[in-house]
Amino acid sequence: MFIHGDDDHDLGHTVAGWSGAGIAVLGFGLCGLALIKASGLLALAGVAVLVLALLTTWLLHLTGWGKPSGPRPASQWDWRVRDVTARDGHSDCLGCRLAGRRTSRGQVAERPAEGVVADAVADV
Numbered sequence: 001m002f003i004h005g006d007d008d009h010d011l012g013h014t015v016a017g018w019s020g021a022g023i024a025v026l027g028f029g030l031c032g033l034a035l036i037k038a039s040g041l042l043a044l045a046g047v048a049v050l051v052l053a054l055l056t057t058w059l060l061h062l063t064g065w066g067k068p069s070g071p072r073p074a075s076q077w078d079w080r081v082r083d084v085t086a087r088d089g090h091s092d093c094l095g096c097r098l099a100g101r102r103t104s105r106g107q108v109a110e111r112p113a114e115g116v117v118a119d120a121v122a123d124v
Helices: 015-037 040-065 094-098 114-123
Strands: none
Touching: 015 040, 040 094
16 A cells, blocks of 8 residues: 555656755755855855756666656566666657667667566565
């Protein structure tokens, strides 16, 4: 039983998502503190941390710790499961296109068999 009532929602909890969000919270906190202190230098530091959050999320996505667009099979919902399709790029993914990883439009990279994913989770 999930907190949202049923188990048919893929909420996208990933290492890339949580890491980027955590770093971004720190960046927004610095920007808020900069408003209170009226400090331009602190505001620039906050913006730099926000850029770091963006780059961290992007790099983790490219290394397989994110997720492709759309819902994933239930066996891949655990945040410790790597996305094995990230190496070839995801269709309609701006991050993959910026990294030079292109799949032809309409072509979807195949997902691993369910046993492979279960083995990957067991190894972690």
